[in-house]
Amino acid sequence: MTWAAVLLASVGCYLCKLAGLSVPARVVAAPRVQRVAALLPVALLGALIATQTFTDGRELVIDARAAGLAAAAVAVWRRAPFLAVVGAAAATTALLRALA
Amino acid sequence: MTAAGATRRTILRDALAIGLATGAYGVSFGAISVAAGLSTAQTCTLSLLMFTGGSQFALVGGAASPGAAAAAAVLLGVRNALYGIRLAPTLRARGLRRFAAAQLVIDESAAMTVxxxxxxxxxxxxxxxxxxxxxxxxxxxxxxxxGGEALDDPGRFGLDAAVPAAFLALLAPTLHGREPWAVALGGAAVAITVTPLVPAGVPVLCAAGVAVLAGTRGPR
Known part of the structure; x- marks a missing residue:
């Protein structure tokens, strides 16, 4: 990996973050913008969960991670604290892989 | 204790828990990055300056073609701009504070804030x-x-499943009513569907389209 790629990509990512915070308030005040902005994290988190659980980055893969996510879903439903949710997923996945 | 004090304590406790969970995943990022051929200095620079996990994995995963990998990393970082738009009215950060706040706009902080x-x-x-x-x-x-190759297989500890679980725990509080469920599932479906067709990182961006559609066309 080249240092140029590391630094340019880092600057690019920072500018994305800064741009979001710097959009003028009147643009953000529009009801549609507010509705879209409220729904964006919901859609992106749904997508992140799906791609990190059910794909290898290139294609659909069902493996021990799916069981881990199911365990996490049960933990969330039972109102378990955050670390218990994450721990349930990791432990379930690790256990299944150890048994496989 | 006052209700506000209880809320404060809960927030700080959850923030620490999210930090620890992310730190465990950071260990695997460090190991994977070095295994992919980046130096320890480059790896640590990414976490300090880029500081957005998905983009960092995208860059490290494309070590064979640095230019394309850098583009993919920035593309993945665009979602942080979307988070920033959502967070700006709440944060009201001005001057130097805004430059500091910007670096901390990531999935976890955005989800906790909203x-x-x-x-x-x-x-x-x-x-x-x-x-x-x-x-x-x-x-x-x-x-x-x-640690380098000592932890060359983070999957053995289920760490790769810990991350989506963390995202699920962050998503759950926003799922009040039919619309957020539909948007979350729609985003998931779109991302999965396009994954074989587009470069890594892009599927998550495509899911943003679901939020745009629902937000501009959905019921008032």
Missing amino acids: GQARADAGRLAFWATGLAVFACWNLGTLTGAL
Whole structure:
């Protein structure tokens, strides 16, 4: 990996973050913008969960991670604290892989 | 204890928990990055300066073609701009504070902030989560990079499943009513569908389209 790629990509990512915070308030005040902005994290988190659980980055893969996510879903439903949710997923996945 | 004090304690506890979970994943990032051929200095620079996990994995995963990998990393980082738009009215960060706040705009801090009912609780959630994740992620990265191949298979500890579980825990509080469920599932379906067709990182961006559609065309 080249240092140029590391630094340019880092600057690019920072500018994305800064741009979001710097959009003028009147643009953000529009009801549609507010509705879209409220729904964006919901859609992106749904997508992140799906791609990190059910794909290898290139294609659909069902493996021990799916069981881990199911365990996490049960933990969330039972109102378990955050670390218990994450721990349930990791432990379930690790256990299944150890048994496989 | 007052209700506000209880909320404050809950926020700080959750922020620390998110930080620790992310730190554990940072260990695997450090190890994977060094295994992919980046130096320890490059690996730690990414966690300090880029500081957005998805983009960092995208860059490291494309070590064979640095230019394309850098483009993919920035593309993945665009979602942080979307989070920023959502967070700006709550954070109201001005001057130098805005430049510091910008670096902390990531999935975890955004989800924790929008999960709060009040603006002051949202600001506390943002800074506490952002700083906890920043500290733990960088410490984890350094540990992983130095550990190198000792932890060459983070999957053995189920760490790769811990991350989506963390995102699920962050998503759950926003799922009130039919619309957020539909948007979350729609985003998931779109991302999965396009994954074989587009470069890594892009599927998550495509899911943003679901939010745009629902937000502009959905019922008032």
